[in-house]
Amino acid sequence: MTGMSAAAPxxxxxxxxxxxxxxxxxxxNLLGLFVFLTAGFPVYWMLNTAFKPAKDAIDPDPSLLPTxxxxxxxxxxxxxxxxxGPVGRSLIVSLTVVVIGIIVGMLAALAISRFAxxxxxxxxxxxxxxxxxxxxxxxxxxxxxxxxLGQYDRLTGLIITYLTFILPFTVWTLRGFIVNIPKELxxxxxxxxxxxxxxxxxxxxxxxxxxxxxxxxYGFIQAWNEYLYALMLMSQKNQxxxxxxxxxxTKHGTEYAPMMAGSTMMAVPIVVLFLLVQRxxxxxxxxxxxxx
Numbered sequence: 142m143t144g145m146s147a148a149a150p151x152x153x154x155x156x157x158x159x160x161x162x163x164x165x166x167x168x169x170n171l172l173g174l175f176v177f178l179t180a181g182f183p184v185y186w187m188l189n190t191a192f193k194p195a196k197d198a199i200d201p202d203p204s205l206l207p208t209x210x211x212x213x214x215x216x217x218x219x220x221x222x223x224x225x226g227p228v229g230r231s232l233i234v235s236l237t238v239v240v241i242g243i244i245v246g247m248l249a250a251l252a253i254s255r256f257a258x259x260x261x262x263x264x265x266x267x268x269x270x271x272x273x274x275x276x277x278x279x280x281x282x283x284x285x286x287x288x289x290l291g292q293y294d295r296l297t298g299l300i301i302t303y304l305t306f307i308l309p310f311t312v313w314t315l316r317g318f319i320v321n322i323p324k325e326l327x328x329x330x331x332x333x334x335x336x337x338x339x340x341x342x343x344x345x346x347x348x349x350x351x352x353x354x355x356x357x358x359y360g361f362i363q364a365w366n367e368y369l370y371a372l373m374l375m376s377q378k379n380q381x382x383x384x385x386x387x388x389x390x391t392k393h394g395t396e397y398a399p400m401m402a403g404s405t406m407m408a409v410p411i412v413v414l415f416l417l418v419q420r421x422x423x424x425x426x427x428x429x430x431x432x433x
Contacts, residue, residue, distance in 0.1 A: 187408075190401040191215070198398035214402035218389075221399060224406070227385035232410065234296055234381065235364040238303045239357050246311030247353065251341070253312070254319040255327075271309045279305075280373055287374060294376045302370050307360045314359075318352030319345070354418045362411060382407050 190198050194209045195217075218224065253264060283302055284293070292298030322345055330340035368383040375381065386407070389400040 187401050187404055190398055191405045192402075193398065195396070195398040198401070214398040215406070217396070217399040218403040218406065221396075222385060222388045224385065224403070227380050227382045228407070228410075230296060230379065231365055231382040234299055234303065235361050237300050238307055238364045239360045241300070242304060242308050242311045242360050243353060243357055246308055246315055246356070247349075249312045250315035250319055251345075254316050255324070268309045268313050272306070272313070276306060276369060280369070283370070284373060293374060294379055296379070299371065299374055299381075302374065303364050303367065307363055310363070311356055311360055314356045315349070315352060318349055318356075322348050358414060358418060361414060365407075365411060 189205075189207055191214055192210050192212075193207060194211050195214060197203070197208045252258075253261060283305075287293045287298040287302070290298070292301065326344045326348075327337070327340045330344045331337065335343065366383060367381075371381040371384050372387075375384065386400060386403055389396045389403065
């Protein structure tokens with residue numbers, strides 16, 4: 142048979158991918174740089190003012206670059222009033238609020254996420270509604286309530302007050318993490334003989350750990366930086382670190398350089414905490430971003 146070799150079928154060409162425009166990438170880079178400079182400039186200015194001589198801090202024509210280096214502002218900040226007392230009280234309040242908030246918030250988020258009960262939607266809506274109420278609107282009711290309970294000017298009263306707005310945030314945030322953990326993992330552990338509690342501790346809790354760390358850090362920052370309630374509910378002898386910064390504003394004016402030095406020292410616990418948990422923090426922020 143005189144046959145001609147059949148022509149091999151032509152393979153379809155792979156669709157050519159058009160390169161991403163460089164202008165678009167450069168635009169996003171510029172936007173990211175702008176956001177970084179906008180967010181980082183206040184921190185830079187705080188550090189710059191904290192280490193410069195006090196007379197340069199009140200210069201009407203300030204320089205963006207450091208004009209000198211001194212530690213006198215930190216000595217002034219430590220001597221103007223008791224520093225370690227307010228910082229210690231702030232640490233006690235913040236850590237206690239975080240521990241109680243995480244334990245109670247985790248149990249509440251687990252109940253809302255895993256169990257169907259009457260009034261479940263009402264609880265979820267209530268959590269959202271509480272977070273929408275401005276904190277300044279609750280000052281007078283909170284003051285009257287704590288005064289009746291004998292908790293005015295006490296750390297326990299301040300802790301209870303902080304829990305009223307940190308606990309709903311904790312519950313809502315942890316609920317999002319728990320929802321993204323498949324129920325089948327718990328069910329498989331229970332089939333293998335684990336109880337519900339054991340299944341939670343061995344399966345769910347390790348997966349929830351990054352979310353717990355991220356939520357704890359945000360809760361700590363909220364409690365550490367809170368100023369309004371600490372000012373209204375605590376006397377000067379029991380003031381917290383944020384209220385302590387008000388000592389630099391006197392009838393003669395504001396001592397900006399020592400104030401920035403005090404703000405720098407107040408930022409140290411937050412920075413140290415973030416450095417210790419930064420890996421878990423990043424994992425917690427991205428948890429649940431991809432499903433499947």
